[in-house]
Amino acid sequence: MISAEDFINLTKKVLSGDPKANQIIDRMVNEIVSKLNELEYQIGQEDSDDDDGDDDGLGDINIDDLFK
DSSP, rough: OOHHHHHHHHHHHTTTTTTHHHHHHHHHHHHHHHHHHHHHOOOOHHHOOOOOOOOOOOTTGGGGGGGO
């Protein structure tokens, strides 16, 4: 989680071309991708346990879980 003030400061640094800011953004993106992959795996496990054919493959995802 990032505060609004930190987000604004980070955005300013990205726009100014600060390489450290780009590294921070890369790390954040990697963490998000990792969490999404983890959730996708969990959903796949649930789907294999419950094969009723009418599931959309999304499981019971709570959007708040993506940002913890």
